[in-house]
Amino acid sequence: MNAFKEIENKILIFDGAMGTMLQQEGLGAGELPEVYNIEHPEIIQKIHESYIKAGAQIITTNTFQASELKLEHCSYSVEQIIEAAVKIARKAKAPFVALDIGPLGKMMKPLGELSFEEAYQFFKRQVEAGTKAGVDFILLETFSDLYEAKAAILAAKENSNLPIFCTMTFQQDGRTFLGTNPLTAVSVLQGLGVDVLGMNCSLGPEEMISFLPDFLRYAKVPVMVQSNAGLPQMEKGQTLFPVTPKTFGHYAEKMAKLGVQILGGCCGTTPEHIYQIKQRIGNRTPISRKVERMTCACSSNQTVILDDKTTVIGERINPTGKKRLKEALRNHQFDILLKEAIYQVNAGAQILDVNVGLPEIDEKEILPKITCDIQEVVDVPLQIDSADIKALEATVRVYNGKPIINSVNGKEESMKAVFPIAKKYGAALICLTLDENGIPKTAQGRLQIAEKMMKRAIEYGIPKEDLIVDCLVMTASAQQSIVKETLKAVNLVKTKLGVKTTLGISNISFGLPNRELLNQTFLAAALGSGLDAPILDPLSQQMMDTIHSFRVLNNEDREAQKYITTYQTLSKEGEKEKNHSKDI
Amino acid sequence: MNAFKEIENKILIFDGAMGTMLQQEGLGAGELPEVYNIEHPEIIQKIHESYIKAGAQIITTNTFQASELKLEHCSYSVEQIIEAAVKIARKAKAPFVALDIGPLGKMMKPLGELSFEEAYQFFKRQVEAGTKAGVDFILLETFSDLYEAKAAILAAKENSNLPIFCTMTFQQDGRTFLGTNPLTAVSVLQGLGVDVLGMNCSLGPEEMISFLPDFLRYAKVPVMVQSNAGLPQMEKGQTLFPVTPKTFGHYAEKMAKLGVQILGGCCGTTPEHIYQIKQRIGNRTPISRKVERMTCACSSNQTVILDDKTTVIGERINPTGKKRLKEALRNHQFDILLKEAIYQVNAGAQILDVNVGLPEIDEKEILPKITCDIQEVVDVPLQIDSADIKALEATVRVYNGKPIINSVNGKEESMKAVFPIAKKYGAALICLTLDENGIPKTAQGRLQIAEKMMKRAIEYGIPKEDLIVDCLVMTASAQQSIVKETLKAVNLVKTKLGVKTTLGISNISFGLPNRELLNQTFLAAALGSGLDAPILDPLSQQMMDTIHSFRVLNNEDREAQKYITTYQTLSKEGEKEKNHSKDI
Numbered sequence A, B: 001m002n003a004f005k006e007i008e009n010k011i012l013i014f015d016g017a018m019g020t021m022l023q024q025e026g027l028g029a030g031e032l033p034e035v036y037n038i039e040h041p042e043i044i045q046k047i048h049e050s051y052i053k054a055g056a057q058i059i060t061t062n063t064f065q066a067s068e069l070k071l072e073h074c075s076y077s078v079e080q081i082i083e084a085a086v087k088i089a090r091k092a093k094a095p096f097v098a099l100d101i102g103p104l105g106k107m108m109k110p111l112g113e114l115s116f117e118e119a120y121q122f123f124k125r126q127v128e129a130g131t132k133a134g135v136d137f138i139l140l141e142t143f144s145d146l147y148e149a150k151a152a153i154l155a156a157k158e159n160s161n162l163p164i165f166c167t168m169t170f171q172q173d174g175r176t177f178l179g180t181n182p183l184t185a186v187s188v189l190q191g192l193g194v195d196v197l198g199m200n201c202s203l204g205p206e207e208m209i210s211f212l213p214d215f216l217r218y219a220k221v222p223v224m225v226q227s228n229a230g231l232p233q234m235e236k237g238q239t240l241f242p243v244t245p246k247t248f249g250h251y252a253e254k255m256a257k258l259g260v261q262i263l264g265g266c267c268g269t270t271p272e273h274i275y276q277i278k279q280r281i282g283n284r285t286p287i288s289r290k291v292e293r294m295t296c297a298c299s300s301n302q303t304v305i306l307d308d309k310t311t312v313i314g315e316r317i318n319p320t321g322k323k324r325l326k327e328a329l330r331n332h333q334f335d336i337l338l339k340e341a342i343y344q345v346n347a348g349a350q351i352l353d354v355n356v357g358l359p360e361i362d363e364k365e366i367l368p369k370i371t372c373d374i375q376e377v378v379d380v381p382l383q384i385d386s387a388d389i390k391a392l393e394a395t396v397r398v399y400n401g402k403p404i405i406n407s408v409n410g411k412e413e414s415m416k417a418v419f420p421i422a423k424k425y426g427a428a429l430i431c432l433t434l435d436e437n438g439i440p441k442t443a444q445g446r447l448q449i450a451e452k453m454m455k456r457a458i459e460y461g462i463p464k465e466d467l468i469v470d471c472l473v474m475t476a477s478a479q480q481s482i483v484k485e486t487l488k489a490v491n492l493v494k495t496k497l498g499v500k501t502t503l504g505i506s507n508i509s510f511g512l513p514n515r516e517l518l519n520q521t522f523l524a525a526a527l528g529s530g531l532d533a534p535i536l537d538p539l540s541q542q543m544m545d546t547i548h549s550f551r552v553l554n555n556e557d558r559e560a561q562k563y564i565t566t567y568q569t570l571s572k573e574g575e576k577e578k579n580h581s582k583d584i
Ligand SMILES: [Zn+2]
Pocket: A200, A201, A202, A228, A266, A267
């Protein structure tokens, strides 16, 4: 990381397009640019040198497509191409060399055939070759699939110690081709531990600048941008990029002023474009951004932020106490789980808890599979709920996005096992306020455990905002005298520690009649005490009634628009008679 | 008050029976003992002297029945009897002289014919005569009717500046003949501003000692006891009192050790009894009791304490928005209000708000009348709800018990008008957190007004625990953005000021559909935030469902006994099918 340390508080300039330059040098439409590393190294070197001369500090190796998949019909191996590429960059006297890795060019499951593990293996080979050849950084770029980017990042992290730069490419609608927006990209990529993140390709600087706010607001790491030289125009059968070097430099300056720290070019850019960047911002120091910290969970195309609003976590994918679900799990009939997922989302769940814990089930095998299956049918983020550490890690690994882990507790053993997983995969984490001595009777005792866990999590490198504290619902039938301590604890934990809170609502009423009523009253009382994200049954009318009405009270459902739509008709029929009989 | 100041931190000894002594001196069954003041002053003087010699510091004038009513067929006037009585006591060289006033001997309305104002006038005449004759204290004793005691206390307060001692007489079931228990007696009497309170007559010291705990726990003023010499026994046509002077002294010592500060004797006691008291406790200093302060409201036979439990205040006696109630009020058809009172109590209301505010109505006339009528049909304490200060005072004056005044606010004008009424009649008081600048938008602002009102109330001599703060419910349809400030304010006011809180729940949903749902969720959220005494519609199933279930969560309904009884059957029918369809 020495190279990165040297530059991390500086404005950095990348090079520009390789493909565009090679076409000028006569690269044919069917030709693999990477073959030039071996057959025309002097051309590649010349291009590198022109960028260096223009002011580029980081030279990208000519290896964008140097994967086993793309080189299938090529006579050179991944290692040969990459080794040659790095040599050329060094020969050109690049100040820093970044190993370029692009997408594999095949769709991943479930849309395509490529499995997460296969993708990982392809990237791993490139990473190992680049690392062996001695690059300074790894640049993962032009990703439209967050899932593929995750495989690439894990491959880079697990097979080298080099700093990782990762950029995704967005369409004009502000999402990648597979639906990821900047907010989600930032949340997931920085959770996975990249050192620099940002966007590149597809759009020109003018379009990209409008997507910058979420990057600059939420990225804790430096943000990088490599725009194309505008949107390509076809002219006389040739692709032309309309943004001139001067205009390009103008935008670069604008971006740097907003807080972008690393700039370069993508398709259509030339050494002149880079020269303009250098002229405009070469001697600046990066501005210091105010980074906003938030608690969130993501699928690949939805980020649910736990803010002042109420977030509903669906509890129903859990066999505990459910005969039919147990049977289905035993017989590997997973359709029923997928239906549960869809029903819950339709009913208003914003996150789904996924638990398949049964003694007869191999969770390590089943939990990742079901999680991926559920991600196919619903877009909401998932909460991986297991006491089996191996199942947990296997699932978090193949999850597409930023999951919530349910849960870790204050026992040393639990923290030691779960914190590293949360840290590595950037998962949010439900912290149960219990430890070796059990569940403290008092709110103060639970606050103390939450505080201890927070400190230890931070030591593990987990940001505080990734912690969601569960102060633990007691069962009113068995532990009535301390039921209210949970409500007090929610309030204490929120105000003293400034973290978000969750509770499994239904526990409260176990063993008592009219459970829905107790659940409903407890839910509202807990929301009144500051609960952020109840785990509940969204198919319960009473639960969602409480949520809908609390959202009016909590100023979430502005002007009660949704409430009025939901309950207007209902009330026209029912209320009138009621009011009449009561107004005596 | 000089005489009282001199003695207030000392053990004090009263004299014993006058009647018993006079019977020994030959008083006939039909004779009025008070006539002896004029016809046999030497006998009365001798009895006083024997008590003084035995150690009595306070001599009770021989005027127990010296009211206009009792002297109806007597040839001497109230003034003549009292003047003579005081002269004798002085002549006997009594250290202090207490004007004795007993009950009038006629039942008050509604049980009897005597009106509150008539009773007041009778007592007034006695008080004026005694004051003119130069007594040191006024002793109001042997009351079984709290209402009559109130009339006597007001007569004493308004027509003299002398310290007031007041004792009630309890039966073996721990209540007065008209149903008042020690807790209620203490709450109401000390609210009315007596200087000493306690019990006398009817029972011997052994029985009385078991009623002492509530007196000693809650009385902020000195507690006094004048027991009979045991329960009377008939022997050969004569009434005998079995407790010997020695045993009597033993109990006196026991009571003093518990915290009773003023002791004497009632029926059957003699100078020997008083001598034993003197021997046992004459040189003690009073022990310092730990007085518990509580927020409460009382009828004559129910005290509702606002403690950690949830107290339901019924809102339905209020014409606002109720056509039929308005019409009934306009036509002086009050039956409908009485029905509302009964319905609400049957539904679980523990206190009823009484509001008859209509432009066409003379509240000063109607509110006291309706309040008394309602007190006839239900036993719960009432909350007098009016913006008309004169109506408020007239009603609080004739109310039987300790009412709640609804309300005072932080405007100087309101505090100036309402605080003196609350102070004089010992009413609890709802404080609205608004002032000349309106309702503060923030919880902090409302806390500040509550704090200001608390300070000013204390300046007026109102104990802090008589204040119940209403942080004001905003209407979600009109002021959605600050609805949650009310919940925060409840929490702040409770924790920072340590006072109880109330809220008018139904306001929240005005102008929105499905009001019951919003009310219900808001109620539970407010209870979760620490609300003590919601004002609500107890005939709403949803409201009482919320209350019943919250009482389980709040550890009030121990082991959910009431909850289970209420909802068991319901759930057997309804839940099964529901659970079945949901457990997929
Ligand atoms: Zn490009």
